[in-house]
Amino acid sequence: MKPSAEKRKIKVIVNPVSGTRSKRGVPELVERTLLDAGFEVEICYTTCRGDATRIGREAVSEACYGVLAVGGDGTVNETAAALCGSGTALGIIPLGSGNGLARHVGIPMDVKAALRVICRDVVRACDYATANETPFFCTCGFGFDAAVTHRFSRKGRRGLMTYLQSTLEEFKDYRSDRYRIAVDGYDSFEQDAFVVACCNASQYGNNAFIAPHASITDGLLDLTVIHEGNPLSKVLVGVEMMTGLIGSNAMIDILQARRIVIDRPAAGPAHLDGEPVEMPAHIEVQVHPGGLYMFTNDRKMRFRPLLSALYKPVEELASRIRSCVYETCRADS
Secondary structure (H helix, E strand, O other), X not given: OOOOOOOOEEEEEEOOOOOOOOOOOHHHHHXXXXXXXXXXXXXXXXXXXXXXXXXXXXHHHOOOOEEEXXXXXXXXXXXXXXXXXXXXXXXXXXXXXXXXXXXXXXXXOOHHHHHHHHHHOOEEEEEEEEEOOEEEOOEEEEEHHHHHHHHHHOOOOXXXXXXXHHHHHHHOOOOOEEEEEEEOOOOOEEEEEEEEEEEOOOEOOOOOEOOOOOOOOOOOEEEEEEEOOOHHHHHHHXXXXXHOOHHHOOOEEEEEEOEEEEEOOOOEEEEEOOEEEEEOOEEEEEEEEEEEEEEOOOOOOOOOOOHHHHHHHHHHHHHHHHHHHHHHHHHHO
């Protein structure tokens, strides 16, 4: 049950080292804005992996109204994992490199604009998912995307350009596996697949749409299976991800299910929301409807292939320019 809005305490979890964007002045701005909106505020900082989950659990035990994750996807996921099944709502101020969950629920990339969404206080019961009982919130993947995630994690730098470099390096030598997949207990099918992705939300991050019409409130997962193909067809899939047209490609199957069972030849790489993990050959993925309360954008634009994919980067570029101007003005004052 969701806590009463009369007690609106929010813990703010700040990861000072996540992502590639400056956090100078952000905690002060967040605190001031939330206090002006009538929230009680407590600012907390992470110092190591696991801190966000620990602080999130403390917030649940204190029956906090919400927890605001200020950082990248790792900080958001650690925080969200602590809030699953509770009445405490997750809010996001996206300062990472991918920001997949924030983008899906319509949180702007500009800090001030993101805070306006939080202050409008539109909280919805959203789905989350588990892979072998480990929670994830956007996507889990097996195949090429998992291999790229593992390569990216070994780089010394973050950001989109580093991810693209990792993708090109992995693409040269990657070989697909054969998977046996069953959805909702029906007969299984086998497929040589380049990517098998289980999607609670629509994108990996950076507006790369792996399941463009996925919903975080429909109680279903979107299973995207990209078949083995030639190098050119695989490149075209990448282009279609960035335009939102991936669902029209003949070498891609998209199914919906509540429970997905995947068997592959051996244990190996996987990713959960872009975090590299090793998982066994047998994986069970399940959706948990309405299990996570979230601050969402009531003014989110409905997804339209190509149009949305073009609009979002332009909107985010404008937000980044505004942030840079704000930082410059602060430095000069």
